[in-house]
Amino acid sequence: MTTLQTRPDTTETAAAAVPSVSAGQVFRDAVASEWMKVRTLRSTYAFFIAGVGAFLLGMFILFMLIQSFDAAPPENQSNYETADPTVVVMPFVMFFIGAIGGMLITSEFTTRSIGPGLLAVPQRRTLLAAKATVVGAIGLFGGLLFALLSFSGATLLLGDRPAPLNPWPNPTDALPTVFCAAALVMITCIVTLGLGTVLRSTASTLTTLGGLVLVAPVFAHFLPTTWQLRFGSILLPNLTPQIVGANHPWMLSQAGAVAVAIGYAVVALGVAAFAFKRRDAS
Amino acid sequence: MIVVKELTKRYGSTLALDNLSFEVRPGVVTGFLGPNGAGKSTTLRIILGLHEATSGEALIGNRRYDRIRRPLHEVGAVLDADAAHPGRTAFQHLACLARSNGIGKSRVTAVLEQVGLASVVHKRVGGFSLGMRQRLGIAGALLGDPAVILLDEPVNGLDAVGIRWIRGTLRALAAEGRTVLLSSHLMSEMALTVDHVLIVGRGRLLEETSMTAMRDRFERDVLVRSPRADELAPILTGLGATVTRTEDDGLVAVGVDAPTIGDAAAAASIPIHGLTPRSASLEDVYLEMTSDAVEYRAATERTA
Known part of the structure; x- marks a missing residue:
C-alpha cells in the first residue's frame, strides 16, 4: 500500500482551474469512452463469434441447398427458392450484432456501473447519443462485414448456377442488398440500445430482440395472408428486399420501407432518451 | 462547497x-x-x-x-x-x-x-x-x-x-x-x-455540530474518589452540584466540572485519589438522537 500523495495546491477553486471544454469535445470524449467500454466487454466478442457461427451455419445450409439443387431433375430445379443469405444468415447477424448494442447499456444496469458512468458523463442525452454513435458504428461495420462475407460465400457457392436459385447472376447486382442489409443491422443495434435503456435488463432486452428479428417473421407465416403481408412488411429482416426493390411479396414501396426503417431508430432512441432522462439511475 | x-x-x-x-x-x-x-x-x-x-x-x-x-x-x-x-x-x-x-x-x-x-x-x-x-x-x-x-x-x-x-x-x-x-x-x-x-x-x-462540541455537550458527570468523601460532598453541593454516593464510597457529581472539583478539594486540603469525567459514549448519544428516526427495528430492540 502506498501513502497518499498530497498535492501542493488547495482546490476549492479547482472548478475554475479546470479548462473549459466545448459540448462537442464532451461528446467526442464520451464516444471514445463508450468505444473503450464496448471493446472491454467480453460479451462483445462472444456475440461476434456467435455471428461468425451463424454465418458458417448459413453457408452450410446454402451448400446443402445447392447440393440438393444439383441432384434434382432439371424440370424440378425451377421450383427451388432463391439462395439469398438475407433470409438465412442476416436475421441471426441482426440478433447477435444487435445484442452487442443492447449489452452496452444493459450490462451497466445489471452491474450497477451505470452509476460511475453517469458520474463521469452526467448529461444523459450526451451519454445516450455517445452510446448510440458507437452502437451504430458497430452495427454498420459489423453488418457490412457479415453481409459481404455472406454474399461472397453465397456467390462462390452458387458459381454460374441460374436464377431463381442464384439471385444475382451478376455479382455486382448484390451490392445494394449488401449495403442495405448492413444498414438494417445498424438500425437493429440502435433499436436494441433503445430497448435496453427502457427495459434495463439484459434478459428482457435479448428476448425482445429475438422476438423482433427471429420469432416474429416465423409467427407472421401463421397469420392470414393479408395480415401476414401487412405484418411481415414492417419487420426488420423483411425490409432489405423492400428497400432495394428486389423481387419480394411484401407491401411497402421503397420509400415506405426506408421510412419504416428510420422510424424504428427514431422511436427507439426517442423513447430511450425520454426514459433515461426521466428515471432515477440505479 | x-x-x-x-x-x-x-x-x-x-x-x-x-x-x-x-x-x-x-x-x-x-x-x-x-x-x-x-x-x-x-x-x-x-x-x-x-x-x-x-x-x-x-x-x-x-x-x-x-x-x-x-x-x-x-x-x-x-x-x-x-x-x-x-x-x-x-x-x-x-x-x-x-x-x-x-x-x-x-x-x-x-x-x-x-x-x-x-x-x-x-x-x-x-x-x-x-x-x-x-x-x-x-x-x-x-x-x-x-x-x-x-x-x-x-x-x-x-x-x-x-x-x-x-x-x-x-x-x-x-x-x-x-x-x-x-x-x-x-x-x-x-x-x-x-x-x-x-x-x-x-x-x-x-x-449539525462539530464532533468536539458533540462530545462536550454530552459530558454527563464526574466520578470523585477521596478518603474524605463525606467532607467533600457538602462542598460540592455548595458549588451547585448534585452529589450522590457510589457503593464503593465514591462520589458522583453532576453540574460541576473536574477542574472546579479539584480546586475546591485543594482549597479544603482534602486529598483526591481519583477524578474521572464521564460522558455518554458517542454511540449512546447518536442512538438517543436517532431513536425516533430508526425505520426498521427488531422486536427485542423495541422492548429493550
Whole structure:
C-alpha cells in the first residue's frame, strides 16, 4: 500500500482551474469512452463469434441447398427458392450484432456501473447519443462485414448456377442488398440500445430482440395472408428486399420501407432518451 | 462547497427526504450520519444528479452536478463499491471513466498505485474482495484530482488496515482544502474520522455540530474518589452540584466540572485519589438522537 500523495495546491477553486471544454469535445470524449467500454466487454466478442457461427451455419445450409439443387431433375430445379443469405444468415447477424448494442447499456444496469458512468458523463442525452454513435458504428461495420462475407460465400457457392436459385447472376447486382442489409443491422443495434435503456435488463432486452428479428417473421407465416403481408412488411429482416426493390411479396414501396426503417431508430432512441432522462439511475 | 436547499424526495407514498437543508464546507471532513433508511444515500444521489429531487436543489460550487462538463475534475464520488463491471480489469474500469473526462492513462496508473492496487491492475474486478473494490471506487473518485469528494459508507468491507488508510486519506484530502463528505450509519467510525457531523433521520436534519462540541455537550458527570468523601460532598453541593454516593464510597457529581472539583478539594486540603469525567459514549448519544428516526427495528430492540 502506498501513502497518499498530497498535492501542493488547495482546490476549492479547482472548478475554475479546470479548462473549459466545448459540448462537442464532451461528446467526442464520451464516444471514445463508450468505444473503450464496448471493446472491454467480453460479451462483445462472444456475440461476434456467435455471428461468425451463424454465418458458417448459413453457408452450410446454402451448400446443402445447392447440393440438393444439383441432384434434382432439371424440370424440378425451377421450383427451388432463391439462395439469398438475407433470409438465412442476416436475421441471426441482426440478433447477435444487435445484442452487442443492447449489452452496452444493459450490462451497466445489471452491474450497477451505470452509476460511475453517469458520474463521469452526467448529461444523459450526451451519454445516450455517445452510446448510440458507437452502437451504430458497430452495427454498420459489423453488418457490412457479415453481409459481404455472406454474399461472397453465397456467390462462390452458387458459381454460374441460374436464377431463381442464384439471385444475382451478376455479382455486382448484390451490392445494394449488401449495403442495405448492413444498414438494417445498424438500425437493429440502435433499436436494441433503445430497448435496453427502457427495459434495463439484459434478459428482457435479448428476448425482445429475438422476438423482433427471429420469432416474429416465423409467427407472421401463421397469420392470414393479408395480415401476414401487412405484418411481415414492417419487420426488420423483411425490409432489405423492400428497400432495394428486389423481387419480394411484401407491401411497402421503397420509400415506405426506408421510412419504416428510420422510424424504428427514431422511436427507439426517442423513447430511450425520454426514459433515461426521466428515471432515477440505479 | 456543497449546498443542499430544502431538498424533498418522494418515492411514491414514501417520503425519503423532508425539506433537508445543509452546507458542507471545504477544509474539514464532514460526516453524514443516520440510521439505515434515513435518506443519506438518496441525498448523495440527488447531489450527484443520479436521482431527481421532488423539490429543492443541491449545488456543488453553485452548479447542479449535471451542468458540469467534465465532472471528474471537480467532484469525486463513490456510492457503491460494487458498481464496476466484473469482467473488466481494474485498469480498464478506470480507463473507461478517465477517457470520458479527457484524463490520461498515466493518471489511471497513478491512482491505482495511490490506493494500493498496483499489483492487481490487470486483474478482473469480479475477483476482487469487497475491500479491494472499495479501494477501486476511491481510485475512481481521485481520478480527476477533484476539489469535492463524496463517499457513501466508504469503510464497509475494509479491514483494520484499510479503515486506517481511508481515515488518513480523507483527513489529508480535507487538509488540502478539499470538501469531503462521507456518509455512515456507524457513529464509532465517524468519531475517529470527521470534524463536523450532520445527523439525519427520516429524511430530516436532526443535528449539525462539530464532533468536539458533540462530545462536550454530552459530558454527563464526574466520578470523585477521596478518603474524605463525606467532607467533600457538602462542598460540592455548595458549588451547585448534585452529589450522590457510589457503593464503593465514591462520589458522583453532576453540574460541576473536574477542574472546579479539584480546586475546591485543594482549597479544603482534602486529598483526591481519583477524578474521572464521564460522558455518554458517542454511540449512546447518536442512538438517543436517532431513536425516533430508526425505520426498521427488531422486536427485542423495541422492548429493550
